[in-house]
Amino acid sequence: MIFACFPRDFGYNLANAIHRPAEHPYWDLRAGPTLYAALRMNTNPTGPGKHDSTKWVEEHGDALFRFALLRVKDTTVAEDLVQDTFLSALKGIEGFKGESALRTWLIGILKHKIIDYFRRAKPEILAADLTALGNETGDDIVRAHSHWERPVEWRGEPDKLLENKEFWRVFVGCVDGLPESHRRAFSLREIDGVSGDEICKILNITATNLWVILHRARAKLKDCLETNWFKAK
Amino acid sequence: MPCKEAARLISEEKDNPLPWGRKVILRIHLIYCMHCRACCRKLALLTGIASRAGEMVLSRLPLAAGDRDVTLSGEARERIQRALDRAIPRK
Numbered sequence: 001m002i003f004a005c006f007p008r009d010f011g012y013n014l015a016n017a018i019h020r021p022a023e024h025p026y027w028d029l030r031a032g033p034t035l036y037a038a039l040r041m042n043t044n045p046t047g048p049g050k051h052d053s054t055k056w057v058e059e060h061g062d063a064l065f066r067f068a069l070l071r072v073k074d075t076t077v078a079e080d081l082v083q084d085t086f087l088s089a090l091k092g093i094e095g096f097k098g099e100s101a102l103r104t105w106l107i108g109i110l111k112h113k114i115i116d117y118f119r120r121a122k123p124e125i126l127a128a129d130l131t132a133l134g135n136e137t138g139d140d141i142v143r144a145h146s147h148w149e150r151p152v153e154w155r156g157e158p159d160k161l162l163e164n165k166e167f168w169r170v171f172v173g174c175v176d177g178l179p180e181s182h183r184r185a186f187s188l189r190e191i192d193g194v195s196g197d198e199i200c201k202i203l204n205i206t207a208t209n210l211w212v213i214l215h216r217a218r219a220k221l222k223d224c225l226e227t228n229w230f231k232a233k
Numbered sequence: 234m235p236c237k238e239a240a241r242l243i244s245e246e247k248d249n250p251l252p253w254g255r256k257v258i259l260r261i262h263l264i265y266c267m268h269c270r271a272c273c274r275k276l277a278l279l280t281g282i283a284s285r286a287g288e289m290v291l292s293r294l295p296l297a298a299g300d301r302d303v304t305l306s307g308e309a310r311e312r313i314q315r316a317l318d319r320a321i322p323r324k
Contacts, residue, residue, distance in 0.1 A: 053321065057314045062304045069303060070286065079309045086317050107287070151271035154278055162285055171282065189248070190283035196248045207249070215244040222275050 053093070056086055060103055064110055070172060071114050071187050073180070081117065085110045111192055118184055118202050126181040126203060154230045167229060174224035181205075182217035189214060234262045239269045243276060 064085060068078035088109050089096075096105055161167055175183060184203060188194045194202070200210055239262045242251060251259065263270050305313070 053317065057305075057310055057317065061310060061313065065305045065309075066303050067287070079305065079313070082305070083313045083316055086313060087320055090317065090320050151268050153271065154275055158281075162282070162289070168286075168289060171286065186283070190280055191287045193284065211245045211248060214248060215241050218244050218276055218279060219240065222272070222279055225279070226275070 053086075053090055056089070056106075060106055063103060064106060067107060067110060068114065070175065070191070071184070072117065073176070077117070081110060081113050084113050088113070115188070115194075115202055118188070121203075123204065126184075126205070152226060152231060154226070156230075170229045171225065174221050174228065177224060178217055178220060182213055182220070185210060185213045186217040186221070234258050236262075236266060236269055239263070239266065240272055243269065243273050247276075247280070 061082060064082045065078055068081045069075070072078055072081070085106060089106055092109075096102075175187070178186065181203065185199060185205075188199050188202065189196070196207065196210055199205075200207055203210075205213070239259060242255060242259050245251065246256075246259070263273065
């Protein structure tokens with residue numbers, strides 16, 4: 001199904017496309033029925049007092065580990081984050097009333113652990129990327145295009161795309177290819193939805209740095225996805 | 234407005250509202266430049282995809298780069314389990 005229709009642009013509010021992509025008419029990313037069914041099957045809402053923590057590692061270990069790997073490069077660090085998450089969860093289990101699925105709650109704890117890890121990071125990790133930024137405005141990274149050629153469109157049905165294992169492999173591969181500061185900023189902003197101000201505090205960068213980093217990260221990801229998925233299929 | 238600047242502003246607008254004047258010039262550029270329009274669409278799709286990446290972990294779809302499915306190594310699994318066992322208060 002072709003969903004990106006060029007002439008329909010003029011009818012849609014472009015501001016919406018920029019500010020509220022999730023509501024953009026022809027990319028309705030609210031999960032379709034199949035995806036909701038998959039999520040329901042795999043989450044495990046139980047009431048308070050019924051949690052068997054001996055099964056946690058078996059049931060949730062891999063999922064938490066994968067989530068952590070999306071955010072940090074180092075396998076050992078990811079393992080430690082997962083371990084810390086379980087330990088904190090064990091301490092705080094009384095406070096968990098079961099209003100969400102157990103895994104959702106665990107992921108929430110993991111997100112906080114990741115943020116703390118980023119906060120504590122040694123400045124050298126990001127320093128190399130930041131000195132490279134210097135006074136750049138990020139104008140140089142947009143590739144020159146011929147104005148007489150039509151741009152490549154991203155085709156595909158959203159639901160099918162999001163359920164496609166191969167697509168996620170490519171996406172994760174692209175995120176892996178980003179420099180560390182870009183990966184952290186992008187994942188905090190787009191995956192976790194953290195506000196710009198908060199990210200600046202966590203990563204200890206200025207707002208201008210952040211905008212340039214996000215611009216570069218998005219452009220790199222866009223190119224990577226286009227080359228490795230949308231053009232290749 | 235050159236496309237390089239437009240691309241940068243499109244990205245910046247998501248995080249930092251633009252002043253009125255820049256916004257107008259950007260909209261005008263988008264009217265006549267199909268490349269920047271396409272870029273704008275793609276960035277919106279990218280945001281959508283990324284915001285779902287977190288959720289996808291909740292399902293069983295293994296998100297992994299490369300060819301392997303990513304799981305905790307046996308050694309890591311045991312280590313974490315031991316740490317948990319030590320922490321469980323004995324009744």
